[in-house]
Amino acid sequence: MGKIYLDNAATTPLRKEVIHTMLEVLEQDFGNPSSTHSFGRSAKTIIESARKTIAHYLNCSSQEIIFTSNATEATNWILSELIKNHNIKRIVTSKLEHHATLYTCQKLAKEYQIELEYIPVLPSGNLDLNYLENTLEKSIKTVVSLMHVNNEIGTQLDIEKVNLLCKKNQVLFHCDTVQTMGKLKIDLQQTALDFAVASAHKFHGPKGIGFAYINKNISLQPLLVGGEQEKGLRAGTEATHQIAGMAKAFELAHIELDEHKKYISEIKNYCVSELEQSFEGIRINGEDTFYNILNINLPFSEDKTAMLLFHLDLKGIAVSRGSACQSGSPKPSHVLAEFLSHEELKKPSIRISFSHFNTKEDIDGFINALKSI
Numbered sequence: 001m002g003k004i005y006l007d008n009a010a011t012t013p014l015r016k017e018v019i020h021t022m023l024e025v026l027e028q029d030f031g032n033p034s035s036t037h038s039f040g041r042s043a044k045t046i047i048e049s050a051r052k053t054i055a056h057y058l059n060c061s062s063q064e065i066i067f068t069s070n071a072t073e074a075t076n077w078i079l080s081e082l083i084k085n086h087n088i089k090r091i092v093t094s095k096l097e098h099h100a101t102l103y104t105c106q107k108l109a110k111e112y113q114i115e116l117e118y119i120p121v122l123p124s125g126n127l128d129l130n131y132l133e134n135t136l137e138k139s140i141k142t143v144v145s146l147m148h149v150n151n152e153i154g155t156q157l158d159i160e161k162v163n164l165l166c167k168k169n170q171v172l173f174h175c176d177t178v179q180t181m182g183k184l185k186i187d188l189q190q191t192a193l194d195f196a197v198a199s200a201h202k203f204h205g206p207k208g209i210g211f212a213y214i215n216k217n218i219s220l221q222p223l224l225v226g227g228e229q230e231k232g233l234r235a236g237t238e239a240t241h242q243i244a245g246m247a248k249a250f251e252l253a254h255i256e257l258d259e260h261k262k263y264i265s266e267i268k269n270y271c272v273s274e275l276e277q278s279f280e281g282i283r284i285n286g287e288d289t290f291y292n293i294l295n296i297n298l299p300f301s302e303d304k305t306a307m308l309l310f311h312l313d314l315k316g317i318a319v320s321r322g323s324a325c326q327s328g329s330p331k332p333s334h335v336l337a338e339f340l341s342h343e344e345l346k347k348p349s350i351r352i353s354f355s356h357f358n359t360k361e362d363i364d365g366f367i368n369a370l371k372s373i
């Protein structure tokens with residue numbers, strides 16, 4: 001049996017068209033985009049056209065897109081800047097965030113002695129937005145930092161609602177859109193976020209490149225100084241081929257978005273029904289989850305729990321841990337620990353995440369492997 005990749009929330013395989021675009025740029029457009037001669041101008045044109053492509057699909061202005069090396073960098077920059085130079089005194093976030101957000105918030109709260117408030121998590125794995133509504137009424141200069149879709153369990157945030165609450169209370173909203181960029185249509189005119197972040201490798205683009213969306217009404221100090229690249233906000237010679245690859249991946253993702261969404265949803269539904277037929281007592285972690293992420297709690301005994309991922313890996317199947325026991329770590333997932341009971345946490349949870357490259361045969365292979373453990 002060949003290998004089966006079901007870990008697309010961690011990263012995605014590059015699309016052939018993306019590799020092709022990148023190779024073309026590597027071969028033909030090696031000029032430094034800051035050079036004024038034709039080689040440089042050609043590379044610069046590629047970068048600006050990539051920026052326009054991304055802005056087009058997000059319905060924002062291209063000046064609002066700043067290329068970064070990934071979403072972690074963008075999140076670190078945005079949140080640090082707000083605390084350092086925008087007089088923010090409180091961050092409202094949740095314990096379900098990716099560590100890129102969680103650790104940044106904790107570091108900033110400690111360094112600048114600002115308030116750090118966590119929105120309570122409901123038993124469904126969703127956030128208590130009533131709590132958010134109430135707490136935003138306090139008159140303290142605040143930024144809200146919440147993810148659009150949770151990368152471990154796939155729960156979805158109503159960003160329109162959160163955005164309206166933030167606007168009503170004149171609070172800034174930083175949204176970690178890493179799991180939804182290229183997978184959902186995000187219209188930044190309709191949902192006027194203040195900040196959003198993305199990593200290209202989550203939508204079949206290259207690693208080492210991402211972007212920050214910074215609403216044009218907000219000005220941030222540079223992330224890196226030492227050059228005029230990215231409007232002087234992130235100095236350093238641009239990775240032209242990666243930027244071009246990201247824009248190509250973003251464009252293809254949007255052209256095929258509806259088709260892929262439908263296809264991947266079918267694959268996920270098939271996986272759920274096959275799992276339910278094969279394993280009595282199986283539970284899905286999180287309610288109303290995103291179409292490409294499935295987190296399950298398996299009714300396995302403790303001896304089967306240990307080394308579960310290891311056994312799947314031996315069979316060539318890549319999924320991800322949802323709880324820790326089976327990957328050798330003593331700590332449970334920080335996300336599951338927020339809403340599962342102690343008993344549930346003892347059982348193995350795994351995250352299966354799909355892409356349009358997956359087939360029903362992949363699911364059959366995965367379930368057969370799981371049955372044989």
Ligand code: PLP
Binds near residue numbers: 070071176199
């Ligand atoms: N936010 C979310 C929701 C993620 O899933 C990830 C990556 O797993 C990140 C942030 C960080 O992305 P990167 O490591 O590409 O910076």
